Amino acid sequence: MDATKPSDDVIIRFRDVHKAFGERKVLAGLDLEVHRGETFCIMGPSGCGKSVTLRHVIGLLKQDAGLVEVEGNDMSKISRKELREMRSRMGYVFQEAALLNWLTAGANVALPLRETTSLSEAEIELKVREKLELVRVPDAYEKLPSELSGGMKKRVGLARALITDPELILYDEPTAGLDPEISSSINHLIRELADRLHVTGLVVTHHIGCIKTVGDRVGLLDGGVLKYISTPAEFLTSEEPRLIQFLGDRLD
Amino acid sequence: MISVFTAFLADVGYLLDLLVQVVLRFGAIVKRRELILEQLWQAGIKVVHVVLLVGVFIGMIVSLQTGLELARFGQQDQIGTIVAISMCREMGPFITATILAATVGSALAAEIGTMAVSEELSALEVMSIDRIALLVMPRVIALAIMCPLLTVLCDAVGIVGGGFVADSQLNVGLSLYWDSVIDALQDTDFFLELPKDVYSGLFKSFCFGAIVAVISCGAGLRATAGALGVGNATRKAVRDSIIAIIIANYFMSWLFFQA
Numbered sequence: 250m251d252a253t254k255p256s257d258d259v260i261i262r263f264r265d266v267h268k269a270f271g272e273r274k275v276l277a278g279l280d281l282e283v284h285r286g287e288t289f290c291i292m293g294p295s296g297c298g299k300s301v302t303l304r305h306v307i308g309l310l311k312q313d314a315g316l317v318e319v320e321g322n323d324m325s326k327i328s329r330k331e332l333r334e335m336r337s338r339m340g341y342v343f344q345e346a347a348l349l350n351w352l353t354a355g356a357n358v359a360l361p362l363r364e365t366t367s368l369s370e371a372e373i374e375l376k377v378r379e380k381l382e383l384v385r386v387p388d389a390y391e392k393l394p395s396e397l398s399g400g401m402k403k404r405v406g407l408a409r410a411l412i413t414d415p416e417l418i419l420y421d422e423p424t425a426g427l428d429p430e431i432s433s434s435i436n437h438l439i440r441e442l443a444d445r446l447h448v449t450g451l452v453v454t455h456h457i458g459c460i461k462t463v464g465d466r467v468g469l470l471d472g473g474v475l476k477y478i479s480t481p482a483e484f485l486t487s488e489e490p491r492l493i494q495f496l497g498d499r500l501d
Numbered sequence: 502m503i504s505v506f507t508a509f510l511a512d513v514g515y516l517l518d519l520l521v522q523v524v525l526r527f528g529a530i531v532k533r534r535e536l537i538l539e540q541l542w543q544a545g546i547k548v549v550h551v552v553l554l555v556g557v558f559i560g561m562i563v564s565l566q567t568g569l570e571l572a573r574f575g576q577q578d579q580i581g582t583i584v585a586i587s588m589c590r591e592m593g594p595f596i597t598a599t600i601l602a603a604t605v606g607s608a609l610a611a612e613i614g615t616m617a618v619s620e621e622l623s624a625l626e627v628m629s630i631d632r633i634a635l636l637v638m639p640r641v642i643a644l645a646i647m648c649p650l651l652t653v654l655c656d657a658v659g660i661v662g663g664g665f666v667a668d669s670q671l672n673v674g675l676s677l678y679w680d681s682v683i684d685a686l687q688d689t690d691f692f693l694e695l696p697k698d699v700y701s702g703l704f705k706s707f708c709f710g711a712i713v714a715v716i717s718c719g720a721g722l723r724a725t726a727g728a729l730g731v732g733n734a735t736r737k738a739v740r741d742s743i744i745a746i747i748i749a750n751y752f753m754s755w756l757f758f759q760a
Binding site: 304307309333336337339341343344345347348349350360361365366409 | 614619620621623624625626627628629630631635
């Protein structure tokens with residue numbers, strides 16, 4: 250099987266997932282299937298529950314009702330040990346990169362290896378430099394996060410997510426707050442990683458440029474459910490009134 | 502009223518659990534030695550000057566206030582005893598812990614709170630990195646070590662400050678003052694031949710250091726909702742630390758001197 254093409258092998262499955270914070274319902278019967286090897290984009294307005302969806306995938310949040318399955322494991326029944334094991338095969342790119350500000354970029358990327366593996370310092374440094382090279386910020390190694398630009402931080406955050414060679418990467422607004430040129434370079438980088446490393450991706454975004462470059466499939470998260478799931482091309486040319494309304498300003 | 506009480510119980514339960522979690526990670530002390538040394542520097546060396554300044558003035562105040570009263574009964578030669586005992590038993594440990602709560606504890610809560618609201622703690626969790634071993638344990642150890650050491654300094658400069666006031670304002674000679682200080686600290690008891698007034702104070706300091714660190718880290722770990730949340734965590738850390746220090750102080754004093 251060609252791993253770059255989406256397969257029937259479902260890696261993330263949401264069935265009728267509900268989540269509320271106090272009175273505020275965020276997910277209201279969400280259904281989602283992400284296949285191995287594909288990059289799925291979730292679009293939606295701010296505060297619609299996109300990040301909440303991602304957090305369910307990696308076990309940072311638990312659903313109130315419904316089923317969340319990752320690699321066939323029911324996330325609400327998984328043990329801590331299994332969760333740790335599963336997380337070691339996942340990467341999470343945070344919206345603001347979430348680098349530890351007292352560690353250099355190199356030490357940030359090395360952290361998962363230092364803390365959870367028994368690799369030697371020489372092996373760790375080699376891997377860290379390789380990943381920083383891969384995301385095209387080799388010079389960042391010695392720098393503190395405060396000395397990096399927003400785009401560089403995102404890349405270092407991406408290198409950290411890649412350091413354990415994950416099979417699934419979750420991206421939380423990978424291009425938010427960046428100028429169009431840097432956004433575009435980050436989008437191309439994500440696409441390139443998907444093509445080269447054959448990782449599955451779940452991307453949360455509200456940038457059209459992002460879904461155009463990155464996505465194999467895209468859906469709109471609206472009212473707590475995922476609608477209009479299709480390819481980016483179909484999604485952007487759809488005649489659905491709600492999609493036109495949502496995308497209207499952005500397409501202009 | 503009931504909700505306030507249950508929130509208080511939940512708070513205490515959370516902090517006791519955090520303390521247990523920290524103790525369970527003592528095996529990693531050697532691995533975390535660099536972080537502990539860094540925290541010792543942050544928690545100790547950077548506040549030494551504050552402890553010295555406050556300590557000397559506390560000693561001077563105690564000396565002046567009690568000296569003036571004792572002078573009415575012609576008992577001012579006892580000033581050294583009173584200053585030494587009040588500094589070693591109560592003022593030194595309490596003032597040092599309060600200074601640590603206000604300076605280091607607030608900074609801990611703000612630092613960890615900022616990590617919480619900027620998703621750094623979530624990042625640690627998704628990378629399966631033990632944040633208690635990485636962030637909390639080194640800080641608790643550092644404060645539990647530093648608080649007694651700073652208390653010794655505070656006691657010493659307080660006694661010196663008291664002597665200065667006794668000599669210059671109350672006409673008690675320095676040698677008489679010093680004799681009564683030594684006399685007061687003769688009660689050695691069973692522990693290491695140390696004066697009980699000193700070691701009970703140092704034991705309290707050790708506990709106060711750990712209390713301030715656990716409460717401040719706990720406030721930071723639970724910070725929510727942006728800059729406002731960090732501000733609330735900092736305020737809560739200092740307030741709860743001081744309340745806990747005072748309550749623990751009473752019970753430990755009772756244990757040492759009453760039970």
